Structures are given as C-alpha cells and as structure tokens.
Amino acid sequence: MAKPRVGIFGLTSCAGDQLVVVNLEDELLDIVGAIDLRSFIMAASHPVEDEFDVALVEGSVVTGEDEERVKDIRAKSKLLGAIGTCAVWGGIPGALNHVGRNTLYQAVYGTEEDLFKAREARPLRDVVKVDFSLSGCPVEKHQLVQALLSLLHGDLPSFPTVPVCQDCRFKENVCLLKTKGQLCLGPVTAGGCLARCPSHNIGCEGCHGPLDEVNFAAEAALLEEKGLPRERIARVVRNFAHQADLARIM
Amino acid sequence: MSKRELRLGNVRVLPKDLFPDFVKGLALFGKVYAPVVRPDGAHVFSPVERVADIDMAHPRTMLSPKKYLFPPETEMYQFSPEKGYFDPPVDTAKTVLLGVHPCDINGMLILDEVFRRYYVEPRYFARRQSLAVIGSSCEPDDKCFCKSMHSEYVDKGFDLFLTDIGDAHFVRMGTSIGDDIVAANPAVFRPVEDEDVRAYKHAENCRAQAYKAQVELDSLPQILELEYDSRVWKEAGDKCLSCGTCSSVCPTCYCYDLFDRLNLDVASGARVRRWDSCLFREHALVAGGHNFRDGRDSRMKNRYFHKQVGFVSEFGRPSCVGCGRCIEACPANISIIEMIKSLREEVKV
Numbered sequence A: 001m002a003k004p005r006v007g008i009f010g011l012t013s014c015a016g017d018q019l020v021v022v023n024l025e026d027e028l029l030d031i032v033g034a035i036d037l038r039s040f041i042m043a044a045s046h047p048v049e050d051e052f053d054v055a056l057v058e059g060s061v062v063t064g065e066d067e068e069r070v071k072d073i074r075a076k077s078k079l080l081g082a083i084g085t086c087a088v089w090g091g092i093p094g095a096l097n098h099v100g101r102n103t104l105y106q107a108v109y110g111t112e113e114d115l116f117k118a119r120e121a122r123p124l125r126d127v128v129k130v131d132f133s134l135s136g137c138p139v140e141k142h143q144l145v146q147a148l149l150s151l152l153h154g155d156l157p158s159f160p161t162v163p164v165c166q167d168c169r170f171k172e173n174v175c176l177l178k179t180k181g182q183l184c185l186g187p188v189t190a191g192g193c194l195a196r197c198p199s200h201n202i203g204c205e206g207c208h209g210p211l212d213e214v215n216f217a218a219e220a221a222l223l224e225e226k227g228l229p230r231e232r233i234a235r236v237v238r239n240f241a242h243q244a245d246l247a248r249i250m
Numbered sequence B: 001m002s003k004r005e006l007r008l009g010n011v012r013v014l015p016k017d018l019f020p021d022f023v024k025g026l027a028l029f030g031k032v033y034a035p036v037v038r039p040d041g042a043h044v045f046s047p048v049e050r051v052a053d054i055d056m057a058h059p060r061t062m063l064s065p066k067k068y069l070f071p072p073e074t075e076m077y078q079f080s081p082e083k084g085y086f087d088p089p090v091d092t093a094k095t096v097l098l099g100v101h102p103c104d105i106n107g108m109l110i111l112d113e114v115f116r117r118y119y120v121e122p123r124y125f126a127r128r129q130s131l132a133v134i135g136s137s138c139e140p141d142d143k144c145f146c147k148s149m150h151s152e153y154v155d156k157g158f159d160l161f162l163t164d165i166g167d168a169h170f171v172r173m174g175t176s177i178g179d180d181i182v183a184a185n186p187a188v189f190r191p192v193e194d195e196d197v198r199a200y201k202h203a204e205n206c207r208a209q210a211y212k213a214q215v216e217l218d219s220l221p222q223i224l225e226l227e228y229d230s231r232v233w234k235e236a237g238d239k240c241l242s243c244g245t246c247s248s249v250c251p252t253c254y255c256y257d258l259f260d261r262l263n264l265d266v267a268s269g270a271r272v273r274r275w276d277s278c279l280f281r282e283h284a285l286v287a288g289g290h291n292f293r294d295g296r297d298s299r300m301k302n303r304y305f306h307k308q309v310g311f312v313s314e315f316g317r318p319s320c321v322g323c324g325r326c327i328e329a330c331p332a333n334i335s336i337i338e339m340i341k342s343l344r345e346e347v348k349v
C-alpha cells in the first residue's frame, strides 16, 4: 500500500502545533517512516504540493492570504484536519475579534490602513470543510500521536469528549472553582490536557476550547456569584475561543 | 440491633496506642492503603507512608475505593496481529484497604452486584479478591445521608471493622481473613470487656443521633415518576455544568466509555475503558447524531432515575449510598438532598 501523502501547514498562528510534531521525539521516526511527508516547511525544504491524502492545518484564518491558502490546501487534500485551538476555534488571534481590525491596526501599526486584508480571526470550518479537529494550545502530544495513528489505520481521529474536570477528578485535585472560588474554565473546556493547570493550582484558562455543548451562562453566573467581574470572565473565555457563543455570557 | 448482633467471640479491642503496630502488622496481608491527608488538605485513599498521615474519621475521601476495583482507566484487552485478542495483566497484588466507611463498603457491595449480575467482569473480581477491607466508623457531617439510604451500617463486606470508642477501637471480625489478621497480631488486641461493650453501644447511639441530613425514601421511585416533567429538573439542568464530577466521585456510578488506543505499528493496541458520566452530552449520543438525552435536564433526570428508580426495581435498593460526595463536589451546588426535597414538595401541591 502506498504511504499516505501528508502535508502540514500553518496559517496565522505561533507555529506551536507544528513544533509539537517536530518534538514527537520517541514517535517521530516511526510515524515519518509510515507516511510520505510532502510538505512541512518547518522541518523540510522543497515542499511538493500537488495532492495530499491528509492535510493538517494549524492557525486561524485572519489575512486574505490565509483564506486563499487554506482553500488551496482543501482543494488538494482528501482529508483536512484542523490542528490546534486557533484552527478549531480561532484561538488567540481571535481574542480581540470584538474590537475590530482597524482599531488594532491603529494600535500596532499606527494606521487604520488594511495592510494585510486582515479581518476577524476565523476557525477553519468557517472557510472550508474540516474533516476532523484536534484542539489544544498547543495540541497534546499524546492526542496528536493517536490522531496520526488513527489516520494511518484508516479512521478519522476521535477522542472522548469530556471536560477538563474529568481528569482533574481522576487526579483527586481540590477543586479550584468549588473550594477556592477561583476562575476555572474546566467544566466548559474540552479535556485532553490531563487537567494540567488545575493540577498546578492554576485555574483552567480554556486553552483547548469549549466542548460542543457547554453551559457558559451557568459557569459565568457562578463565577459572578463568587465575586469575579463579568468583564474578567469574558476576557478569559475570549482568549482562546472567541466564537464560543459569547453572547450567552455577556 | 438485629442487624448488628455480635457474637462476643468475634470481637476484640485495639487500643489506640497500638494502632501503629496494627498498621505495621497489616503489611503481611498486603500493601496498605488508607485515607491520608495530603499537604493540600484533601483526604485521599493512598498508600500509607506514615501512620500519622492516616485520618480515618474524616467524612469522605475525594474518590471512593471504587478507584481500586474499577479504575478511571483500564485496558480491557489488548490486540495484535500475531496474538489476536489477549488479556492485559491485572494487578492482583494483595492490598489492604484500611479506613473504609460503611457507605463505601456498601458502595463496593453494590458494585459487586452490578459487575456480576448479567456478566461477570473478571478484572473487577480479580482485584476484588486481592483486597482485604478494614472498615472504620465515622462521624456524619451535614452532607452524609447514608442512614436514609440504609447504608450507615455493614454486616458484611468487611474483614475487620473498627469502631472508635475513645481510646480504643472496637474491632469486629467479618471474615476468616479478619480472624487471620487478629491471630497474626496477638499483641495489639485485647479481649472485650463489659466496659468496651458499653462504650461501643454509646458510640453507635451517638452516631445515630448525629445525622443532620436526611432524605425520605418512602415511595421515592413513584414520586420521581409523578414528577417526571417537574420544573425541578429544568432548573437543575440550567445550573448543571455537565462537568461529570458527580459521577466521578460517586462510589456507585459505573458507566464507562470504550475506545481503542493504537501502538506505533498501527496494528496492535488496546481497548480502553474509561469512566463516563450520564451528565456528558455524548453519553446518549448514537449513530446519526440522535441523542436520547439532549437536554441537561434530561441527563440530570437520568442520574436520579437510575439511582433511585431503575436500580431499586432491579436490585431492590437505591444505588445511592448517601456518602455526600456529589454534594460536596458539585461546582454548581446541586444537592441530591435538596433535589429530592423539592420533588417531594411538588407532589404535595
């Protein structure tokens, strides 16, 4: 059987997810040996970009160039996966979506001129058909490996869709939200990180983005009851998942 | 007293100053796990490193001993092209669980029923058989309602049971393993005297009076049925965060999810069982995108109906043992005691 032709791409993002691929020390050789890696600018020059069986795309769609790029990748790929919270939810590039790009241009470049045809950061699925998603800022190594193995096996990657709280409970952490009244987005955030932050006494900031159905309204009400200002709650929610139905909490 | 009738030959007294020797002596029967106070103040069943860390009296540990019988994640089987399907090793190292409260012992007895009623789950019972259970008495707090759930006492499910009678533990032997533990450590036990029996009765009476929380069980299944469409479900569903905590911490929630984890050869791997919760949206999601319990209110209802209605008709008792963990842990402050009270109120209208 021919090795699957794979391309790994980045749009507007920090390249952190691509770095996770490079950092798969123990697994990298096995995986790279099993695929035909045609385009991965971070690791190899001379990309070949004719057709892909699988494209992994990191980053959100912010510039006109991003939009053209992801449409082109889509056209060349049988399967397209959104990798990382930027690609899945808009991520950090979308944290200030509500402010408007001209204001941001003014603040950063001193002009309101639309230098990069930039607009609000969008997740890939707003622009192209996405076949599978793997969120995380960056993606979790163990999930990325399983996702790649699933693809090699001929399956679409899928993971238990459970909130951060589940692993937090498995670890028997003292609940920051319930016991300490801290801002923790664990209940509304997709698990996978093994409750990294609460395990270090830091409230979850939601870097994996929300689950499909979450009760933001109740979480926000609860946090307000505990004395956290609404604006602060909104800011944390927006950090990684501006799209996460903010209307319901504001 | 009929349920707790004691034959005096099966009881001993363990003076508290000999408790460290007792714990040391348990090593012969397996690695000892007990409720230990962690530096962050949480009570967690953990391997005992220092006897001084043990706190058996605290009302509840974060997770129940369920985690030893039915761990959060277990490999059900492994597979490979050469060997086909095969069993992963089960950890059957001899284990002593010390300081298990009556609610949790009852919780284990309930899990025993569940895991053998229709299909015997061999991994569960392999672990079960490697466990020695040493129960201990406790002081109910405002979230304990085990008495309402008839789980505040045990007459089986323990090898030894220690009741605090002041400067000693009153020790009941439940099985031959319990007998063996006593026989192997003659120096730490002394015979029971009249004074000890009085102290034991006193302790039991005090405990019986100490309950603050209560749930009325009478015709509860029927009341839940009558209140199937009650606003109470809707209101709780609006508050619930679907965090699944109530199921994780519950000593008797046993729902699980299954998925495969592949090895790098993409041909071998393992089928993994992981705790699930009926409060998660995907719990009742089936092929085609249909969800039997799409709303949080219906998921909430499912948890109560399973524990207080379905389980009663199938197993003759609620699967809730009243340990209060879900009340203590729910970030949205949803309380099973308050829920049942509200539903009862609805019936009166």
Ligand code: SF4
Pocket (backbone or CB within 6 Å): A164, A165, A166, A168, A169, A173, A174, A175, A176, A177, A178, A184, A185, A186, A187, A195, A198, A203, A204, B243, B331
């Ligand atoms: S600390 Fe946060 S993630 Fe952990 S259980 Fe509490 S709310 Fe959930």
Ligand code: SF4
Pocket (backbone or CB within 6 Å): A164, A189, A190, A193, A194, A195, A196, A197, A198, A203, A204, A205, A206, A207, A208, A209
């Ligand atoms: S706990 Fe939350 S913020 Fe921290 S790594 Fe996990 S998902 Fe991200």
Ligand code: SF4
Pocket (backbone or CB within 6 Å): B246, B249, B250, B251, B252, B253, B307, B319, B320, B321, B322, B323, B324, B325, B326, B327, B336
């Ligand atoms: S439902 Fe709540 S109170 Fe009842 S056994 Fe489970 S965790 Fe304990």
Ligand code: SF4
Pocket (backbone or CB within 6 Å): B239, B240, B241, B242, B243, B244, B245, B246, B247, B279, B329, B330, B331, B332, B333, B334
């Ligand atoms: S612990 Fe509370 S908020 Fe979390 S799923 Fe259970 S009822 Fe809902």
